[in-house]
Amino acid sequence: MKLVIFGAVAACVCLTSFAHAAQTVLGKVTKVRDADTVVVKGIAIRLNGIDAPENGTRAGKEATAAMKRFVRGKTLNCKLNGERTYDRWVGVCFTEEGQDIGAVMIANGHALDCRRYSGGRYRELEPPGARSRLPQASYC
Secondary structure, X not given: OHHHHHHHHXXXXXXXXXXXXXXXXXXXXXXXXXXXXXXXXXXXXXXXXXXXXXOOOHHHHXXXXXXXXXXXXXXXXXXXXXXXXXXXXXXXXXXXXXXXXXXXXXXXXXXXXOXXXXXXXXXXXXXXXXXXXXXXXXXX
C-alpha cells in the first residue's frame, strides 16, 4: 500500500513539474525581472537564446528599463520549450503584432545572441560593436 501511495505522489509531482512543458502561455506581462526574464500570468519565462547584461551593471539596468518600456501593457504569446533554468521556464515570447521580444532587445543593442541556445538565429540582428560593448555570460 505504501508503494502505491508513493507512486501516486511521485506521479503528481512529475505532472506538476511538467505542467508548462512545451506549451504556450498567453497573457499580460505582470513583471520584468531583467532584459531576458519576464513574468506572464505569474509564470517566469527566461527568453531562449538571448544573453542580456546583469541588473547589477549599468548596461543591465539600461537593458531592463528598455524591456520594461517595450512590453509595458502588452499581451505576450510565449512558446515554452519544456526546459527550466532555476525558477523559470524557457521560451520565446512574441507581442500580439508578432514581434519576438528577444530579437527586439538584441536589435536595439540591449542583449546578445546566445548561440549555444539559439542556434545563431539572432546573430544577424546584433548591431555592430555590440559584442565589444556588452559583457557576454560564460554559458553562452
